[in-house]
Amino acid sequence: MSKRQWPLAISLIILVLFLSACGNNANAGSSSNAPTSFTIVYQPGLGAATFIILKNQKTLEKQFPDTKIQWDIVNSGSAVREAVISNQGQLGTLGVPPFLVGWDRGMDWRVLLATSRSDSWLIAINPRFKTLKDFGPNDKIGVVAPDAQQAIVLRKAAQQQLGNAHALDRNLVAIGSADGEQALLSGQIAAQLSGSPFQQREIAAGGHVVLHTKDVFGPVGAGLTVLSQSFYNQYPSFSKTVYQDLVNESTYVANHHTEAAQALAADKASGGGGSVAQFKSLLDDTSLVFEKTPSGLVAYATFMKSIGLISKVPGSANDLELPTVSGTGN
């Protein structure tokens, strides 16, 4: 390369770098009341019922005909976070810990409302696994991600039962709930901690419960629906409408288990697979609660900071909430 070509080459490299950072702006609408497009990113499972109903009834599409409403299903809260960071999605639904990790690293997202809270079970097939003490270094435990709510609950349980929050870190395997169910039944992993409907099917296939997550943190830690503060500020009326729609659907699901079960069974990717009767009995099970108030934000943050997963704890839950739920959570 001759001397004259050097500045050219370097400026090309810098140009490429700059261009690559100019990501897309899905919602770069004008100052109108609604964005041009709006993508909702949620995770499969029983808690997705609210979103499936909202999607099926096309409520948002009717309210905002000029906005392109899109739906994405991803496997973990980390993936929801990535979708929001890269602006591939605006509204996300995820557990408290992956939300806190994003907040801790400087994402400007806040809680629009909570979704549902349920008891998740650590399930093993082999009868020799009775408590956490029975897990050896090679006994893998499947969770959707190392920062998922289940993984954090497991660390707290390890701290309580084994005296070391990180005692089971080496056992964790990041695996989607549906794949994890297969892995558990085929013996590739020793135990799985996911949620409904996966855990009930695992029990039906001969598994037993080693740990209830409700025993670890108490009845807190409902899933969250989150939106960035900047989006909320830019489209306050749109955001409030989305909030109200979700509240309505959540109430609807809580009171119409049959319809919700039908929606879940019809949408295998969202529900995780199953019959209407199976989903109906799961929804009737009182361990699943659809609630709108965020809970456990401070409790999880305090624990996660104490074991070095995040660097700060919010002064109060209010710091993490949008005006829609401001001052109601804990």
Place this chain on the structure above:
Amino acid sequence: MSVPLFRTAEKRTFTFPGWLRYILIGAIFLIAWQLYVSLSGVSQLLIASPLATLQALIADFANGQLPSAILVSLQNLAIGMGIGIVTGLILASLSTFSRFGRDLLTVLTAVFSPLPGIAILPLTMLWFGLSSSAIIFVVVFGSVWPISANTDTGFRTIGTTTRMVALNLGLTRLQTVRDIFLPAALPHILSGLRLAWAFGWRTVVGAEIVFGVAGSNGGLGWYINNARYFLNPPAIFAGLVVISLLGVLLDTLFQFIEQQTIVKWGMKQAQ
């Protein structure tokens, strides 16, 4: 632009030595990178600056996360390559001594070598479960074909004179391979090895990412994936830097081996 074949001493202009030029390019790149992150206003969650990457490197070396991840990855690579080398040499030897062996190697290489190692990971996970054996098998699979094919070529291109010497001495087949063929085919074997480790290294890191196994079984692929889960871009960059640097080091090691053997013995010209 024409280049004079011989430069006279008067015409020779001053040039920096090679290593200095490389370091200069690296430094310009690092400065451009840092300036870009500092000045463009890009989100720190999307790209980490060189300084943040360096901090993550230091922190994770100090707390032992990176050293143990490096050990695990290198161990997976070494065991996989070791088995791959032995298997590859056996296949190449069979191919040299029997028609069936040659056909076998031809068919196996034709069928299996186009398969990316990562592509068979789902299968090995079924066979071996979520243990490092699954990754090692994939590395063996990725490295055995370049090694056997190159060794086979090496064996086949050995001069008739050399073969005759082996015959004249009345060596057994094992002795022939060990004392005559292997040294004579070394240039080919070494280029096969370089190819194999490059495949293997990419495969190890890729497999560890797909695998998602934490802790003691987690190598560098797991490390960067875990950094992704905890939204830690500096650590992701640190992992990438380590993977790349180890690659350079391993390549240098192979160059050194070539220097000490085939270049020294006059079988290959020094570059």
